Amino acid sequence: MTITFAAAAEGFVRDLDEDFRRIEKLVARxxxxxxxxxxxxxxxxGGYLSSLHGDHDDEPPQLDGDGPEIGRLIDLAGDMVITAGYCERGDTASGGRPYNSCVAVTGDGVxxxxxxxxxxxxxxxxYAAGDRFAAFDSPVGRMGMMICYDKAFPEAARALAVDGARVVVCMSAWPASRTNRAPVLADDRWTRRFDLFDRARALENQIVWVSANQAGEYGSMQLVASAKIVDPGGEVLATTGTEAGLAVASIDVDESVDAARRFMGHLRDRRQASYVPVPA
Known part of the structure; x- marks a missing residue:
């Protein structure tokens, strides 16, 4: 079955009503x-941190995982799957510190x-850190999610693929480099890294990769946008480039994944006994 995927490059702010106005426009498109x-x-x-260097003086609003904001997202989703990141209220396990979280919803719920x-x-x-990667079933097939820096670690995407995910959505607030920033955003080394990680994670796991990212400026950061859809061969099917927008592409997930794995099956051909565990 062919599925059309849309990945957003857009900026978001502390004002939740404004964020939902932007989300409503993206949902409509x-x-x-x-x-x-x-x-x-x-x-x-609620927006991301205004800096990654400890010099910000504001924090995103903490939201409950089953709170009214998630409910509002569910109401917008209808028969579409929507994934979105938010600052999740802390709990006893986190010592009260919030989590940098994301959720996948349809009109039927989480x-x-x-x-x-x-x-x-x-x-x-x-933020407190999460501790696991797990796939789940959805109307677009078995899928998994990760957030931003998670994609720099091959084990993260591999864990989801081994758990049966054929679609992985990565949601980011990925900035350009802070030092020696390129005059053209597309040429910045952090933009290139963002794009390389997207393509590599799709190719090495032979999965459909959907990458959303914040765009524009926020606090001290210039976000690189570059939302995209990547096929199981690592080819970019659609991208926003370094501008805000919506990358849209259609692909038969099962057909494309099965075709990619038919002869060169990266998951099938692993030699687990040869991989020496790396000490923590």
């Missing part, structure tokens, strides 16, 4: 394109959740 899944960026509900595991620079000063 995705629905007009016939999308079965719309991926919104990390921190789409399909899956993820808490960001890997934390860059000083993000651990603001």
């Amino acid at each position: 995705a629905r007009e394109a016939g999308a079965g899944l719309l991926a919104l960026p990390e921190a789409a509900l 399909l899956g959740r993820h808490r960001k595991v890997h934390q860059p620079l000083n993000e651990n000063n603001s």
